[in-house]
Amino acid sequence: MLNRCRPSHLQQDQIMLDIEKYKEIAGVAFTADARNSNAPQGSYYTDPEIHDLELKKVFGYEWNYFCHQSQVPNAGDYKTGEVGGHAVYVIRGKDGDIRAFYNVCQHRGHELLQDAQGNARVVVCPYHAWTYDAEGNLRGAPKMKEVEGFDRSKVKLCQVRCEIVGGFVFLNFSDDAPAFREMCPEFEPIITSMVAEVDKLQFVKQKNYDIKANWKIVTENFLEAYHVEFSGEAHQALGEIIDIETYRFNISGRTIEYTAGGGADDVLPYDKNAEDAFTNTKNAPFHQCFLFPHMTFSIFPGTNMMFVFNMRPNGPERTAEEIIYFTLDGSFSDPTETAEEYVSDSLNPEDISLVEAVHRGLKSKGYQPGRLMVDPEMKEAWGEQFVHHFNTLNLAALTR
Structure with a gap:
């Protein structure tokens, strides 16, 4: 079961938006303050004109992996x-x-x-x-x-x-x-803290998925843990792989960093106590970094892999998703092999089913954007302030 975490420090850049423009794009109920904001309107995800604008102002200006x-x-x-x-x-x-x-x-x-x-x-x-x-x-x-x-x-x-x-x-x-390190100064320190010799990583494999959903829906799904407790067996297992009681996050600029300890041994789909190749220690933590606009870098406890989710827009209603796996020696340990199978064959198919259903729902005339689940102090790691921050960055790019 997904539990509440203890308070964590929150650092969020103040991003100036053209209010009239962003409300036209995201809807009047999406506000600058995550604590009293609704989700964006459906057309924000499905309108071909917004998609074309994103190609120009988001993917045409931001640094793309x-x-x-x-x-x-x-x-x-x-x-x-x-x-x-x-x-x-x-x-x-x-x-x-x-x-x-x-x-x-x-x-x-x-x-x-x-x-x-x-x-x-x-x-x-x-x-x-x-x-x-x-x-x-x-x-x-x-x-x-x-x-x-x-x-x-x-x-x-x-x-x-x-x-x-x-x-x-x-x-x-x-x-x-600006140059990458000027635009995204937080990224390199985070990625180096995840893997000290990150520049020595070796590509192992890549799996590709054609998802019938807008790229923003797919990205949002990776940013919040609110759905983990309720969304299927693989997600419930994820709630055990990481120790939610120790879940921490930091929002800064174009990055969101998440950390947590490993979960209980007897509920994991792999042995998390295998020695971690990145730290040479056992019981290594869960560590994840989101980089705007479309990437997450993740390490699961007790594995020797870093895996990257890359969400590329393929028209307004499809996403070309890549899961890319890296290790320091170019091969998987036995626990890592099992963990990769869990991510690729169990967890990701559940996520794809979820986001495709959301995309279909957002096209419904009956959809009215609901309130985002954000606690008053924005300290709960399972909140949707991450979804709000992502869309704030995207809207800032669209209205720049």
Whole structure:
């Protein structure tokens, strides 16, 4: 059973919003104070115009996770994908640096790399064989020497801003956005406290899910524990994996950090007393960090894995969810293998069922946004102040 936690320190940045604009988007009952706010209105999640605005002002301005440096370990290794409606790829150069580019040829717009990942000494367009190096320079263009005034040296791929923090590769599509560590100064200290040698993590596996729900609904579901006690066997087990009596949280800027001790041995779906590879101790804590707009980083007690939930919008009514697993040695311990199966095969399917049902409900003419469950001092870790903070950040981005 999910119990109340003892008080925890709350630090929340004051975010200025254009009140008229955000009430038009989120509804008049969503207020700046979480303690007397209702949930946002249904159209906030389902309106295609809001989705398009989010692609531009949220995913087009914030730092977006793309991959991990261990997924492109060698010169020429690349990984492709889509972020916020942009087809992109990252590639490691001969100098060891990882760079990101829009995945489009500068000749007539053909997609360059079509495999999800691989290794390429040079990047060759499949259409007319224009060829680029890992720094984005045009190295070959068949028969273009015959074209008067054509200067190959002036043709370069359009680069995407790319920063690596703790081994995680983040992309940004805005020339005006601050650098990652300036925009998200809280993230690196948190992620380093979770795994001291975080930059040595190795990619193990990734599982992908197509969810019939808006990305904000999926993200909100990860931010609050209010539903854990009531939402199915896997969630009730989660309430035992972590010791809710020791649950603590801290809201700061674009991050929300959660910590708790491990639960009782006899109710866990795996042995939490196995030695923790990150701390070299037993009974290691539950530790989780949310990073706006769309990521959570988690460590379960007694496992040697960090797993990342990445929620990418795929239109206003679908989310491409990725669960990405990392360890320090690139393999799972036996308890971790069992814990991964619990997350992927039990817990996440329950979550998907929940958020898809919420999305269907939000489209109903009969939905009237209800009051968020937030205690007067905003100290209860199972409250919905985290949902409110997330939407405040999102609305601040939409109305900036």
